[in-house]
Amino acid sequence: MMTPRDPVIVIGMHRSGTSMLTRSLQGFGLYMGRGATRNEECRWTNLLNEWIFRQASATWERPEGVDSLLADPDARPLVADYLAGVTDGPAAIRYLGLRRWLRYRSLCAISEPWGWKDPRNTFTLPIWLEVFPKARVLHIMRHGVDVMASLRSRRARAMSAAAARYRRGRAGYVNNPFAPKRSGFAHSPRVGDPAGGLDLWRAYTDRARGHVRNLGARALEMRYEDLLFEPESHLRAVVEFCGLDVSDHGLASAAAGFRPDRAFAYRNDPALRAFGEENEEALRRCGYEP
Numbered sequence: 240m241m242t243p244r245d246p247v248i249v250i251g252m253h254r255s256g257t258s259m260l261t262r263s264l265q266g267f268g269l270y271m272g273r274g275a276t277r278n279e280e281c282r283w284t285n286l287l288n289e290w291i292f293r294q295a296s297a298t299w300e301r302p303e304g305v306d307s308l309l310a311d312p313d314a315r316p317l318v319a320d321y322l323a324g325v326t327d328g329p330a331a332i333r334y335l336g337l338r339r340w341l342r343y344r345s346l347c348a349i350s351e352p353w354g355w356k357d358p359r360n361t362f363t364l365p366i367w368l369e370v371f372p373k374a375r376v377l378h379i380m381r382h383g384v385d386v387m388a389s390l391r392s393r394r395a396r397a398m399s400a401a402a403a404r405y406r407r408g409r410a411g412y413v414n415n416p417f418a419p420k421r422s423g424f425a426h427s428p429r430v431g432d433p434a435g436g437l438d439l440w441r442a443y444t445d446r447a448r449g450h451v452r453n454l455g456a457r458a459l460e461m462r463y464e465d466l467l468f469e470p471e472s473h474l475r476a477v478v479e480f481c482g483l484d485v486s487d488h489g490l491a492s493a494a495a496g497f498r499p500d501r502a503f504a505y506r507n508d509p510a511l512r513a514f515g516e517e518n519e520e521a522l523r524r525c526g527y528e529p
Contacts, residue, residue, distance in 0.1 A: 241350030245373040247481050249356035250364060250450065252443035253299070254389040255381035256463035260477070261356045263493050267478055267485045270353040273336035281355050283333035287322060288359040291366060294318055300429045300439060305362040319369040326370060352482050361447045375480065376454055378447045381463035383522050384505040384515040387436035390427070397426040433514055437521065444525045462526070464502040470494035 247269065251257045261279040265271050272281025294314065297304030308314060325331070327347050332340040334355075343349050354374075360367065368374060401424050405412060412420055430436040451458040459480045466473045471494040478485045505511035515522065519529050 243348050243350055244352060244482070245375060246346070246349075246371050247352070247354030247375050247377055248360050248364065248367060248371075249354065249377045249379075250361040250447050251358060251379045252361070252381070252386055252440050252447070253358045254386045254393070255358075256379045256466065257356055257358065259463075259497075260377075260379050260466065263474060264477065264481060264483070266493060267481075267483045267489065268352060269481055269483060270339075270349075270351055272334045272353075272355050273339075274333070278356075280357050281334055283330075284355040285357055285359075287325070288357050288363050291318060291322075291363045292359060297362070299359055300427050302359065302362045303442065309365055315366065319366050322366065323370045354481075358443065361443050361450075364450055373457070376450055376458040377477065377480065378451050378458065378460040379463055379466070380444055380447065380460065380526065382503060382505065382515075382527050383437050383440040383444070383518070383525060384511050385503065386440045387430070387433055387514075388505055388508075388511055390430040390436045390439075391433070394426050394430055398424060401426065437514075437518055441521055441525055448526070467497050467499045467502045470497040 247264075249257055249261055258279045261271060265279065271279065272284055274282045276282060276285070291308070292298060292302070292305065295304040295306075295308035297308075308318065326334075327345045331344070331346050334346060335343060335349075339349075346353075354377075364376065401422065405424070412418070428435075429439060448460065451460045459477065461473055461477070471490055474490050474494055478490065505515060516529070523529070
């Protein structure tokens with residue numbers, strides 16, 4: 240019987256390059272779960288993190304509520320025990336898929352390199368480390384102004400699409416006897432304000448960097464920009480950290496697809512550049528000098 244392996248848990252702020260890095264790692268043989276979303280996240284591990292967030296009345300843009308759950312001596316052990324049970328039970332098929340489930344029957348028995356990615360891991364990690372005490376943690380971070388701008392752009396697109404759908408079908412929406420509608424129009428209002436988006440970036444980044452400091456050799460941190468500028472050397476470090484066997488040719492082929500022009504994109508916009516200068520101290524505290 241093959242020796243079970245500990246997972247690699249990817250943490251970091253939304254829009255920080257976690258999907259890009261995870262996509263490369265999957266190409267190198269790191270199994271990240273069945274049914275991946277367009278963000279390279281397993282739907283089942285997403286659902287588990289959403290469940291944890293609900294216990295704390297938290298959302299991805301208001302994640303600090305999870306701290307109340309972590310500090311709850313009655314609820315936290317039950318949450319950890321439940322997660323340990325479902326990841327070791329038949330529900331694990333939703334991560335493993337049929338073929339791997341027939342082989343392993345549990346996440347605790349996986350003998351190949353594996354893990355999962357979800358920005359919410361940044362706040363739920365202490366509970367996951369109770370389930371998988373020897374897990375390794377990979378953190379990728381990106382300049383806060385670029386993250387803020389990306390979040391605002393995503394929100395604007397979502398709101399525009401929602402408003403267009405509503406205007407086209409308003410009569411049906413307002414006359415629906417089963418109202419209210421499930422989705423709304425606000426779409427993450429916190430990140431609509433530049434200061435709110437940067438503050439959220441800082442909350443995730445501070446929390447992730449704290450985990451990295453506490454875990455020592457079991458954690459690896461890198462900057463999105465460094466990965467884009469020197470992809471081959473940084474990918475090599477990640478591959479070794481994850482215990483993957485990748486040839487020099489494979490690393491070089493993957494590195495060729497990285498675009499350094501995407502680093503520090505905010506510098507091309509005078510308004511974003513000015514915003515960065517106004518928030519120089521906050522950026523510096525999270526590892527980004529002017």
